[in-house]
Amino acid sequence: MNTDERMKELYAKAFDGIHVSSEYSRKVSNMAETKKKKVRTTVKVLVAIAVVAAFLAVAGTAIASTTRGVYEKVIFNGEERNARFCDFGYGVREWEIMDNGNIYTVFIEGDFDTEKDTLYFVDKGDYFLASTDPNPTLNLYDEIDNTSHAKFIEYNGETWLAYNTDENIDELGNSYSDKDNFSEDGKDGVLDEIEYDPFLETWTLPPSCEIINFSEDGKDGVLDGKFVHDDTTCETWTLLPNGTLVNTIKTSSVPAIYNDKMEEMWEWLWSLFEPSVSDNGVQE
């Protein structure tokens, strides 16, 4: 039996025995009927047009229910769409707008009354943001850059600025792979081994002082354009024309964590050459 056959057998053993419950199956099958019977109590919310800096402002009239998880009609980009308003009760709320099988996830900032307040839907690049503020910010992401690709992670007790190397999800919910250049070895465009998975996402660890070659295009392993180097942290990043720091490809490296243990390693290494002392104290 070859590897593929063994893998198929393994997957069959793991998944053949898994079935959805009959209750869940009935629920999903009957959704079509539920849709017809649903009586909606909706409230019109006027959403004003806002043009914020270089961001696209999207506006419309939304008819929304504040009932969590219920899809309702909204006017988005001038067309009718289904949207689900999710209020999680601690200041973080989302508005999910569906479009041809894909979805816009709208993060909602601040408190507002859906019946009274004017909401601004602002394109933030990787996500839309709804806010009563015509120029909203979302600090969790914006403090790092204006994309959602970077975050601080804890790894081996240290804090690192890491970049998401999973496929991106565009504003329609599609994944796309503009991150093909992410790689430690600069060869195949796919993240190699150093990974961290805090929330089922993969992140690259930042480069260390040992990393000497960078490239934005993943071809030659040499830095092509601008770069940023922090002497304090020994971190080096490529800087894209739009100002974001992304795509650090190393072509020659020692893992960053290795640096922290260099001292220890040297001590151990030198100890190998030191004359040993026997149990009775005589140098051999």
Add this chain to the structure above:
Amino acid sequence: MESDEYRRIANKYLNAVYKAALSCCRNNANAEDAAQNAFLKLMRTNIKFADDEHIKRWLIRVAVNECKTVWRSFSHKKVISIEELETEPSYDKESAEELFSMLSKLPQNYRAVLHLYYYEDYNVKEIAEILNISETNVQTRLMRARKKLEEILKKEAWL
């Protein structure tokens, strides 16, 4: 989509879409949500599908996207409970549960690709279309996933 047609598709593909979502989400509650949302979108989409297989691929793609969306959302990261994480699907056999648990240890990038390749029998080109990634990327992930899985299985003394 008409109700009767929708029900036929739901009966035909719900299990497959759910399993693909489970492979990606790793827990029952999120997989059920992802599959349900995929079917909800199917019900409301105006896309003209070529055939049932086209619908199935579309559903899997939407479900996988749903899983990613759930895990990417701030709110989910903040509110997910241990109980929710521990919600398990129902297994016919105990060994299946252990195997599923083993496969769940693979990174997210690899799980969906492996599932589609080895369980749904899609080829590299088809998987690339479903997941909207390059064929090279699929091949690379397959190769690395196999290697990673082998490591996990050896570590857990399955091999």
